[in-house]
Amino acid sequence: MNHAVSIKVVLCSVVLFSTAVNAQNNLNTEILKQTSNEQTLSLTQALNYALTHEPWLKASGYQEDAAIAQSIAAGTLPYPVLTVGLLNLPTNGYAFDQEGMTQLKVDLSQKFSRGNSLALRQKALAQSAQQYPWQRADRLAQVKAIVIESWLNAYRAQRSIALIEQDKGLFTQLIDITEASYASTLGKTRQQDIIRAQLELTRLEDKLVMLEQQFESAKNRLAQWLPMNMLMQPLNTEFTKTAGLVDFASLEFDELIQLLMAHPAIIAIDKTVTAKQTEVALAKQSYKPQMGVNVGYGYRxxxxxxxxxxxxxxxxxSIDLPLFTDNRQDQQVKSAIASAEATKTQKLVALQKLKGMYFKEFSQLARLQKRDALYQNTLLPQMSEQSQATLNAYTRDDGDFSDVMRARIGELNAKIDALNIQVDQHIITARLNYYASSLDPQVMSEQTGELHNEY
Incomplete structure (x- = not known):
């Protein structure tokens, strides 16, 4: 029995020592690879490239140019009309000088807009064009949140794979110890311990495959913005932590509403509301008559x-008389008012949606912060102590190998859970920053006239 205990002590010591050395060597090798020839994809690189190469922004710029051009064209009077005619030519001889009424006449006529409709139409289109810069800012904020989330999901999978790979060698060597102990028939090792160990190792292999799938899926999500040469690079092992644009925990409700009212998506709708109100004033101009003048010169x-x-x-x-307005002017004004009110309602709906999504994300962040503190301060140390205690008991031939495996698997799962909690905190912080995007200089660069490529 003492001989069996000695074998377990020596072999387990070798396992722990070799695992620690291998983990450190793997870490050093990874760092050396990233600092030598192999390029890595950092969160900052992915973010800056996505924000500066988003094709949607270019399309929005063209739409704004089109709206501005339309507003300029709308402020122009209609072209004058030139008419040239031969009047009162006698048909009994077709002689131009036969009759006194025969003349070659040139007319020039010009129509004017109803009331102030020309200036109001130009103003409405120009106001509508003002929504596009704010829509681009909202798009940048959305892209920023999506890219951060996708990169962090890929990082989560890559880091989880690294954690499993570090412990995989330990499990393999523990199986070797178990098989040696079982073959020696000196300890309490049973065949079911060997089967259980092999089963746990197979489960780890399956988890690695699943994590690799998640890693590829997260990186492929970035393919919408990043070129293939960047996607082929491994992720950087370090990243800049996502900081909140404001202290969300101390944000009062009134401050939150002011922050949401300044959101680019809400400001864009505000610009549309202003344009719709101008269109109401434009529709009311239809009650005013349209005038025109003409000048003619007849040569005899x-x-x-x-x-x-x-x-x-x-x-x-000339002047037209806008009579019988029930079926025309009244309906045009009614339509313009209804369209303006519908846009105001859309603004209210968008604001309510932003508020609801904010509180949903904020409540999750608070829970994750509590879980993170619980894991870091209590659960991880306890899992490590339990793992070490079961291993010590097993080396003294006073414990089951299945307990050792369960403890090691439990500790590994706890490390992965702790990683997931930390990554989820950064993801939710990035989502919360979307609601405070009016404070983000990288998103509001067009409004401030500056370009920020820092994160």
Whole structure:
């Protein structure tokens, strides 16, 4: 029995020592690889590239240019109309000088807008064009949150794989110890211990495959913004932690509403509301008459006897009478008012949605912070102590190998859970930052006239 205990003590000591050395060597090798020839994809690189190469922004810029061009065109009077005609030509001889009423007439006419409709139409289109810079800011905020979340999910999977790979060698060597102990028939090792150990190792292999799938899925999510040469790079093992744009824990409700009211998505709707209100004023101009002027000059030839005939000048003024407004002007104004009210309602709905999503994310962050403190201060140390205690008991031939495996697996799972909690905190902080994007200089660079490529 003492001989069996000695074998277990020596072998387990070798396992622990070799595992620690291998883990340190793997860490050093990974660091050396990243600092030598192999390039890695950092969160900052992914974020800056995605924000500066987002094609949606270019399309939005073209839409803004189109709206501005339309507003300029809308502020222009209609072209004057030039009319040239031959009037009162006698049909019994078609002679231009036969009759005194025969003339070659040139008319020039010009229509004017109803009331102030020309300026109001131009103003409405120009106000509508102001929504596009704010829509681009909202798009940048969305892309930033998505890229951070996707990168962190890939980092989560990559780091989890590294943790499993570190412990995988230990489990393999523990199986070797168990098989040696079982073959020696000196200890309490049973065949079911060997089967249980092999089963746990198979489960680890399955978990590695699942994590590799999650890693590829998260990186492929970034393919919408990043080129393939960047996606092929391994992720950096370190990243800049996501900091809140404000202290969300101390944010009062009134401050939150002010923050959401300044959100780019809400400001974009505000610009649309302003344009719709101008369209209401434009629709009311339809009650006013439209006026026009025309000037004509008629040239007459001399008489057949050579006597001179005077040319004719005509000046006219036209005005339409907007009568019977029930089915036209009244309905146009009613339509414009309803459209403006619908846009105001859309703003309220968007604000309520932002508020609801904010509270959902904030409540999750508070719970994750409590769990993180519990894991770091209590659970991880306890899992480590339990793992060491079961191993010590097993080396004294006073414990079961299944307890050792369960303790080691439990400690590994706890480390992965702790990693998930920390990553989820950063993801939710990035989501919360979306709701405070009006304070983000990287998102509001177009509004401030500056470009920020820092994170």
């Amino acid at each position: 030839d001399d008489t057949p006897m050579g006597e001179s005939r005077a040319d004719l000048l005509s000046v006219g003024f």
